Amino acid sequence: MPSTRDLTRRIRSVKGTQQITKAMKMVAAAKLRRAQDAVTNARPYADTLSRVLANVADRTEESHPLLERRSGGRIWLVVVSSDKGLCGSFNANLLRQIERDLKKKRWPDAELVVIGRKASDYFRVREFPVVHQERDTMNQLSAADGPRLGAMFMKAFTSGQVDEVWIAYNKFVSVLRQEITIEQLLPIQPPAAESNAEEAGTDYLYEPNAEGLLAALLPAYVETEVQTVLYDSAAAEQASRMTSMGAATKNAGEMIDALTMLYNRTRQAAITKELIEIVSGAQALGD
Amino acid sequence: MAETLRLEVVTPSRRVLEGRASEVRIPGVLGELGVLPGHTPLLTSLGTGELKWSEGGTEGRLVVQGGFAEVQPDAVTVLATIAETVDQIDVEAARSALTDAEAALKTASAEEFDALDATVRLAQARIGAAAAR
Numbered sequence: 239m240p241s242t243r244d245l246t247r248r249i250r251s252v253k254g255t256q257q258i259t260k261a262m263k264m265v266a267a268a269k270l271r272r273a274q275d276a277v278t279n280a281r282p283y284a285d286t287l288s289r290v291l292a293n294v295a296d297r298t299e300e301s302h303p304l305l306e307r308r309s310g311g312r313i314w315l316v317v318v319s320s321d322k323g324l325c326g327s328f329n330a331n332l333l334r335q336i337e338r339d340l341k342k343k344r345w346p347d348a349e350l351v352v353i354g355r356k357a358s359d360y361f362r363v364r365e366f367p368v369v370h371q372e373r374d375t376m377n378q379l380s381a382a383d384g385p386r387l388g389a390m391f392m393k394a395f396t397s398g399q400v401d402e403v404w405i406a407y408n409k410f411v412s413v414l415r416q417e418i419t420i421e422q423l424l425p426i427q428p429p430a431a432e433s434n435a436e437e438a439g440t441d442y443l444y445e446p447n448a449e450g451l452l453a454a455l456l457p458a459y460v461e462t463e464v465q466t467v468l469y470d471s472a473a474a475e476q477a478s479r480m481t482s483m484g485a486a487t488k489n490a491g492e493m494i495d496a497l498t499m500l501y502n503r504t505r506q507a508a509i510t511k512e513l514i515e516i517v518s519g520a521q522a523l524g525d
Numbered sequence: 526m527a528e529t530l531r532l533e534v535v536t537p538s539r540r541v542l543e544g545r546a547s548e549v550r551i552p553g554v555l556g557e558l559g560v561l562p563g564h565t566p567l568l569t570s571l572g573t574g575e576l577k578w579s580e581g582g583t584e585g586r587l588v589v590q591g592g593f594a595e596v597q598p599d600a601v602t603v604l605a606t607i608a609e610t611v612d613q614i615d616v617e618a619a620r621s622a623l624t625d626a627e628a629a630l631k632t633a634s635a636e637e638f639d640a641l642d643a644t645v646r647l648a649q650a651r652i653g654a655a656a657a658r
Contacts, residue, residue, distance in 0.1 A: 282540040286533070286602055290595045294568065381538055445553055445569035454570055455593065458604075462537065 242508065245501040249494060256490035262324065263483035270413070270476035276379075277410065277469045284462045288429045291459050295428030297441045300448050303396045304426050304456045310401035313345045314369065314394060316387075316423070317361075318407035318467060319354035320475040321377045326482030328408060328475055329356040332418050336406055339420070340366055345404070353387075353468075379472050384465025392460055395424045407467050408474040414481060416474040423463060426456055530562050531600040532578055534587060534608050541587065541608045546578035549601045551594050552650075560596050567596040571605060573646035575654050586611060586657070588650045590643065607647070614651045623648035 317336055319329045333356070340348060351370045352358045358371045370390070375383055391403045403424040408416040444451050532549055534542040551558045552574030558567075573590040591606030626644040633641050 276538075279539040280537060282533075283535040283537045283604060286535055286595075286604055290568070290593065290602070290604070293595075441566070443565055443567040445555055445558075445567065451568055451570060451593070458592070465537065 240500075240504065242501060242504050245497060245504060249497045249501065252490050252493050252497065256487055256494065259483045259486040259490060263480055263487060266325075266476050266480035266483060270473065270480055273469065273473035273476050274410075277466075277473050280462075280466060280469055284466050287455070287459055287462055291455055292429040294442065294448075294452060294455060298448050298452065300452050302449075302452050302456055304392065304424065304460065305428070307425050308401040311345075311347050312400045312402075313348040314351050314391065314400045314403045315340075315345060315348045316351040316391070316403065316405040317353065317357045318405065318471045319352070319357035319360075319376070320471075321355040321374065323356065324483070325475055325479035326485075328416065328478035329354075329360070332406065332408055333357060333360045335418050336420075337364070337366075348404075349400075351391075376468075376472060376475070379468055381465065384463075384468055385461040387468075388457070388461035388464040391424060391464070392457060405464070405467055407471040408478070410470045410473040410477060413477045416478055423460065426459065528562060529580065530560065532603075533600070534576065534589070534603045534605060536592075536605050536608050541605075541610070542585075544580070546580045546585075546601070548579050550575075550577040551596075551601070551603070552576060552589065553594070558594075558596075560601055563598050564596050566598070569594050569596075571603070573643055574650045576603060576605075576608075586654055588614065588647070588654050590647050590650075609651070611654050614655045616652060616655045619648045619651040619655075623652065 315336070317332070319332060323329070339345070349367045349369045350361055352361055352368055353372045354376045355373045358368075358373055361368050394400050395403055402422060404420060405423045406418070406420040409419040411417050442448075529545040529547050530549060532542065532544055532546045533540070547562070549560045551560060551569065552572050554570040554572040556572075557574070558569065560567075571589055571592045571594055574588070576587045576589045578585050588609045588611075589603065589605040589607060592604045594604070595602045623645060626641050626648065630638070630641050630645065
């Protein structure tokens with residue numbers, strides 16, 4: 239049986255851990271609120287852009303390099319993870335899923351673009367080719383990151399270096415649920431237009447012209463998509479961290495309870511033992 | 526036909542405006558466009574300048590740059606890279622940006638010209654909008 243001194247020391251240590259996890263949970267909650275705001279604020283633009291693009295794609299015959307389908311099969315797979323750990327299974331689930339897909343040859347000729355320290359560390363010791371990595375983006379996500387990365391992907395795509403670009407990330411569904419999402423970014427698959435019988439068939443007037451507009455709309459669409467993914471992943475990360483730190487705090491509480499119980503029992507046992515010794519000592523003397 | 530237009534202005538970081546207007550003037554890339562309810566569907570690139578609208582007796586304006594505007598018979602949707610209300614404008618900063626950009630324009634190469642030109646136009650639009658307040 240451990241001594242009472244050992245037990246008090248352990249209780250103190252677990253209490254210390256609990257304080258840390260509690261603080262981390264609160265920090266994650268505050269960051270989550272900010273990340274969620276970013277997601278909500280960016281949504282109207284993304285939605286409107288995709289609606290406009292759907293309308294245009296529906297009504298025009300124009301083609302554009304970003305829409306072009308090629309059968310080469312060279313693929314960039316963009317993996318969006320987090321820079322920091324202690325967020326439950328957020329990174330592990332995504333990375334394991336991707337590794338499984340890669341091993342199953344879902345994309346026979348894929349190269350990885352890893353965003354976030356966790357994915358970068360994970361794939362460094364594995365045999366998959368990594369063409370680009372970012373280790374500090376997710377920590378200080380800004381509105382410029384989506385356009386910057388989007389431009390990089392579009393350059394690789396239009397220059398013919400790759401034939402498709404896919405992106406894998408944790409989608410923020412709710413605070414308790416993050417969903418691993420793997421979707422195709424390039425070539426652009428124009429969103430489907432809402433069928434509106436009244437408007438169908440009437441083409442837009444374009445200023446300056448349809449070709450020029452499409453050439454401006456499509457890159458903006460890609461940049462917005464990437465930005466949305468980054469914001470989503472950041473919100474999902476904080477949600478996941480908040481949940482797992484909440485669970486850790488609860489577990490620490492249970493552990494403290496169990497240890498306190500053990501401590502009391504040990505203390506009582508020691509007292510009882512001492513009493514017995516005194517009583518039996520006195521008895522031995524009295525006899 | 527709708528009596529008023531639904532006017533919506535969004536930027537990548539937020540929704541700036543959602544309201545109704547009886548007339549909207551859009552700074553298109555080829556010049557200003559006036560839009561009244563019932564306009565033919567139109568899609569235009571945005572230039573730099575003031576987006577103005579009126580509704581009843583009231584008028585409003587925003588400084589916008591970059592992006593697109595979609596016109597439907599009953600709605601105008603503006604997707605701008607930058608959209609500022611008049612009270613967000615820092616006139617002093619715009620003035621100094623204008624002076625700097627105009628000075629730089631004199632020695633600018635062809636590649637730099639577009640970016641500088643956009644800066645000048647944005648600064649002019651900001652100063653103009655602030656003055657018209």
